[in-house]
Amino acid sequence: MGLTTGVALAYLGHEVLLVEKDPVKLELLQRFESPIHEPGLEVLLPQVRSRLGVTDRVQEAVGGVVSTPISNWLSRIFGAIRLRTGGIL
Numbered sequence: 579m580g581l582t583t584g585v586a587l588a589y590l591g592h593e594v595l596l597v598e599k600d601p602v603k604l605e606l607l608q609r610f611e612s613p614i615h616e617p618g619l620e621v622l623l624p625q626v627r628s629r630l631g632v633t634d635r636v637q638e639a640v641g642g643v644v645s646t647p648i649s650n651w652l653s654r655i656f657g658a659i660r661l662r663t664g665g666i667l
Contacts (some may be wrong), residue, residue, distance in 0.1 A: 595631040597639045607632040611639035
């Protein structure tokens with residue numbers, strides 16, 4: 579999901595953890611500043627501070643996922659990506 583969707587979901591009351599690999603964007607997001615221009619986003623980011631987290635670690639973001647057929651499928655996908663990329667995920 580993208581930043582705008584994540585912020586919208588957090589605004590609606592959901593707990594959201596976003597993954598950002600770009601260190602510059604990650605630092606901005608950790609300060610609740612938007613790295614992209616999207617009208618209204620800079621206003622909403624501080625409002626969702628308690629429900630929106632950001633990390634650069636995919637494992638952290640998917641680690642709390644309940645085991646379901648889709649999460650099992652995602653585990654296999656991530657395993658294949660790690661195999662092909664030498665473990666960068």
